[in-house]
Amino acid sequence: YRDFAETDLSVPVLSGRKPDSERFPGALHSYTIEALMPDGQALQAGTSHNLGQNFARAFNIKFLDSDNTEKFVWTTSWGLSWRMLGGLIMAHGDDRGLVLPPRVAPYQAVIVPILSGKGRDEVLAAARSIASGLAPAVRVRLDDRTEVTPGWKFNDWEMRGVPLRIELGPRDLAQRQAVLVPRVGGGKRSVPLDGLAEAVSSILAEIQQTLLQQAKAYLDGHIVTATTREQFAAAIAARSGFVRVGWCGAEACEQALRREGGASPRLISTETPGGPCPSCGGVARHVVYYARAY
Ligand SMILES: [Zn+2]
The missing domain is CATH 3.40.50.800 (Anticodon-binding domain)
Structure with a gap:
């Protein structure tokens, strides 16, 4: 997804795992790419889900394993569709109209x-x-x-x-x-x-390349790091894009940040956390990106 978004659509994205509160119901894990739109709101542009054996159990889908016993299959689910098309239009369009990257333009x-x-x-x-x-x-x-x-x-x-x-x-x-x-x-x-x-x-x-660089400069310029509740609230109120925070992993700390102005945790990044969890001041175990979202 990331390669397609960036190489073909010139839309840079953040990628990572959804927190449990945002996970697809029934999935073990959900993964996402998130793009930033010109109004400072995040757009979940594509998701994939590790459904584990949950859906196989519900629909009784089995396979015969090499040890000659029947087991439930492991399934995944992938989705990238119209939402990404909307994101493409919003990401590059200007006052003169639509702007399409050459790789996907019907007429180049x-x-x-x-x-x-x-x-x-x-x-x-x-x-x-x-x-x-x-x-x-x-x-x-x-x-x-x-x-x-x-x-x-x-x-x-x-x-x-x-x-x-x-x-x-x-x-x-x-x-x-x-x-x-x-x-x-x-x-x-x-x-x-x-x-x-x-x-x-x-x-x-x-x-x-120009389109990707413009969009990348916009994304990079709209990620702020917050280490306190006050910084977080101010960044969300300013509608300045993604707010990067440390997270200790406690659900109560996530809930506390959710109450600050309507932003939701968009993804858990693979980055190594540096600062404290802004909610409790404890040691951060993850880096999470928050934003208002479509
Ligand atoms: Zn915390």
């Missing part, structure tokens, strides 16, 4: 030919040839609509989150070049038609 690049005045047939023919040259390595769409202006198309495809726009006008064609405009990160540039395929794939890889 759109070609917008400037079809006004002289040379329009040549421009359209060149745009078609660019499209067929880029496919199938790049999922490319040629927007040859004539009923709307190029400017209208620019906005339309930005809103739809297409990672890269390729503009081609009569002047570009005369100079044997096209203009590449990434959806994020700036860096509009003219590229010779001869090297276009290489330029497009390297810019798409750049965009994928």
